[in-house]
Amino acid sequence: xxxxxxxxxxxxxxxxxxxxxxxxxxxxxxxxxxxxxxxxxxxxxxxxxxxxxxxxxxxxxxxxxxxxxxxxxxxxxxxxxxxxxxxxxxxxxxxxxxxxxxxxxxxxxxxxxxxxxxxxxxxxxxxxxx
Numbered sequence: 238x239x240x241x242x243x244x245x246x247x248x249x250x251x252x253x254x255x256x257x258x259x260x261x262x263x264x265x266x267x268x269x270x271x272x273x274x275x276x277x278x279x280x281x282x283x284x285x286x287x288x289x290x291x292x293x294x295x296x297x298x299x300x301x302x303x304x305x306x307x308x309x310x311x312x313x314x315x316x317x318x319x320x321x322x323x324x325x326x327x328x329x330x331x332x333x334x335x336x337x338x339x340x341x342x343x344x345x346x347x348x349x350x351x352x353x354x355x356x357x358x359x360x361x362x363x364x365x366x367x
Contacts, residue, residue, distance in 0.1 A: 246285060246296045249307055258328050260288050260297065261313055265320035268297075268304035 249257065264271055264286070272284045273296070285296035286304065299307065308314050313324040 242289070242292065242294045244294045244296075246298055248298050249286075249303075252295075252297065256288075256290070256295070259290065259332055260286070261311075261320055262325065262328050262332065263288060265325060267308045267314070267318045268299065269301045269308075272299065272301060272304060 249260075252260075260268075268286050271286055273287055274282055274284050277283050283298070284300055285298050288295040288297060305318075308318045313320060315321055
């Protein structure tokens with residue numbers, strides 16, 4: 238991870254669809270086995286999926302059950318939780334140029350900054366509370 242990149246924690250549902258597609262390319266077999274764990278500043282254990290673009294380093298908030306549910310509900314994945322070949326090819330073509338991988342900068346208004354040690358308040362600054 239580059240220390241100069243903005244680092245954000247964000248819910249999967251709040252990510253730009255283009256970032257979601259790029260995450261699917263990075264994790265074609267699902268997300269649950271790739272979650273990392275850290276303690277936030279309140280000392281609570283938090284899980285998230287790491288994802289890095291040229292512009293930002295993301296921790297996508299999710300638990301193992303949420304990660305499995307996202308894949309189960311996503312039509313881009315087959316019944317075995319594997320990214321469908323035609324979808325994979327479509328996304329690879331769509332994001333094949335290195336410069337295009339970061340077109341989905343969502344402006345940062347909804348991004349939640351976090352510290353290098355992952356102890357930032359992951360809810361701070363979240364303007365899209367539901």
